Amino acid sequence: MPNSARLRAAALTTTLLLSAVLAGCGDDSGTDGDLTDQRLSWKACPAPSQAEGGGPAPSPLPDGDAWQCATMKAPRDWDDPEGETIGLALIRAQTSGDASRRIGSLVFNFGGPGGSGVTTLPAFGQDYAKLRTRYDLVSFDPRGVGRSAPVICLNNQQLDRYFQQDATPDDAAERTELVDNTQEFNAACDKNSGKMLPHVATTDAARDMDLLRQVLGDDKLHYFGISYGTELGGVYAHLFPEKVGRAVFDAVVDPTQNAEESSLGQAKGFQLALDNFAEDCVTKVEDCPVGDSAQDVKNRIARLLKELDSKPIPGIYPRQLTQTAATTGIAQALYSKDFWEYLTDGLEQAYDGDGRVLMALADALNGRNEDGEYSNLIPANVAINCADDKPRYDTAYVEKKLPEFVDASPLFGDWLAWGLLTCTDWPVAGAAEHPDVSAPGAPPILVIGNTGDPATPYEGAGRMVDALGKGVGVELTYKGQGHGAYDSKNKCVQDAVDGYLLDGRTPAAGTVCS
Known part of the structure; x- marks a missing residue:
């Protein structure tokens, strides 16, 4: 049945169905001991599991480089960080540019919640070729999704x-x-x-992302969140404001609702x-x-x-x-x-x-x-x-x-x-009326609203900027149609995002692209 949450990433699933460009990930789990010290074993990506959507392993990148997959250990229960662990599926494309100009990893979440980043990043990989010149492109199946301890219900x-x-x-x-x-x-x-049901909240996924940042060897989390990924990014910024690097929120979920x-x-x-x-x-x-x-x-x-x-x-x-x-x-x-x-x-x-x-x-x-x-x-x-x-x-x-x-x-x-009615009689209590994304002390975050977005209406971008706090959110408006802005191929939007992520040039607040 329909609900607000399911609709947040529908464009993603249509693109996957119609293009059938899918990927998978490996299942090595790293080392024992302190989870921040684990070493990832990157290998060729297998075909995706049924939970990830099925289909073939990802095709090589346009330059012939292969996608690489690994699994990161994370606590099942973040309130018991030394207890039982789960595996989180990862995928990456290493930077195509000069290693001396590499900034770090750029972590993507494409929305849902429930969308597999391991299958989605290769489907859109060509769209981020310019960003790959200075970043490793990285995505993951969040906990409860795809290969990451998936939630299973009916057959x-x-x-x-x-x-x-x-x-x-x-x-x-x-x-x-x-x-x-x-x-x-x-x-x-x-x-x-x-x-798993008590341990799949967005706050849990945000803690997973900070563990991922450390395991990848990055001092800051450089991040590109789309649709629900903006909510996840906002929660991360609230929990770890001092660890936010260059971050873009596109197709913004209204955090006040x-x-x-x-x-x-x-x-x-x-x-x-x-x-x-x-x-x-x-x-x-x-x-x-x-x-x-x-x-x-x-x-x-x-x-x-x-x-x-x-x-x-x-x-x-x-x-x-x-x-x-x-x-x-x-x-x-x-x-x-x-x-x-x-x-x-x-x-x-x-x-x-x-x-x-x-x-x-x-x-x-x-x-x-x-x-x-x-x-x-x-x-x-x-x-x-x-x-x-x-x-x-x-x-x-x-x-x-x-x-x-x-x-x-x-x-x-x-x-x-x-x-x-979707959550009526759900066995786990919900955490809050709406997410807390206040992030005092975080660096500028680029927040992009699309005036014609049906799933995350434009007004949510301004409210995200206000909720992040003074001096954090920088709003850019795209006068267009559809869910999201960067993948619309609008040159103004892409130039602003690329300039920010690649060179640290923050657009002027209130910039409008059409």
Whole structure:
């Protein structure tokens, strides 16, 4: 079912599904004793595990260099740092430039939470070739994700049924079924991964990153966080302000919001993205195949979803495209303007009774590959966010809030509102209403907001700057579409980020790129 957290990195999973550029990591664990003294055994990367999404081992870099993988030991419980350890999967590409100009390692987190950095960094590696001239590019599977003590809940067949359910109930019977399915999912997570569930919070991952910094031999953590990765970076800066190096936050999570506020913000953000998609389609030179006007595009989508609620159409055999799957697929496609063509094709085909494209988009959001196997993206996402988020909501509360959500987005409002039930009856208490990212004493952190971002609305960037504290956050605005800015290939954004990370030139606060 949908929830605010799962949507934060949807563009990532679509790109992985469509490009199938995936990677894996090794499973050597380093030395015993003080974990800061462990030596990493870097080797050729194997094919990724099912939890990482499957697929082939990563292809060599454009210059022929190979990706390298290793495993770092970390405490399972940071309150007992000398107790049981877990292995955290790592991947790197060593710097391509002159060793004398090497700054250190640049650590990436691409979001989710629940996204595998070990599979994602090679998929986008060519985009960071310039940064590689002075850094080793490094990423990791955070705890609970991929190969790093993954959270496992339902099996593939059970997940197929779970994602076919009606996530926007219209009556008491459907509400009861939604609650029952949520409880079944959460109970399976507890049964299969109960030992890890108390130890997958963002504060735990931030401590892992500081251990990684030390094991890599860096005095400071140089960091590039995208989507949820900005929240992780903010928590790291709060815990270790004196260890922050050059850090970039792109597609910024609003650190002042609780789960409800974040979901409501996303309802507004996705509605804005839908409005922009519809306007773009009808203003093209050729006729828009899914509507005669922007309002007609949205009206036809609404009719399609209403019809699918009672009469699904064939999707990817043997599954059918339900109302929930179609809504999921539409939301997925709105994460990037590059995916709008898939949305147009998917809608055009769905109006003719063929739901395969919209279902493929939904599968990407849900972490399902073409072989019918699911990564652990969704279980990890739920586990991390339920460990982080203190609020727990019930059906009565959601029903009370439905009008506000539907007013924010007639298409996505109820879907996002009912997603608030995800952490209901979760076996582990949530840590806080929202993360603490205050970082007095930290050096300047570049914070990039995209005015057309559906998943992490633009206003969150300014609030992150304020929350980091005076003299820390430096805001840059990108007037664009989609989730994130650097990977949009906008030259102004990339020049600002590259100049900051490579040469230490902090852009002027309030810089605007378009």
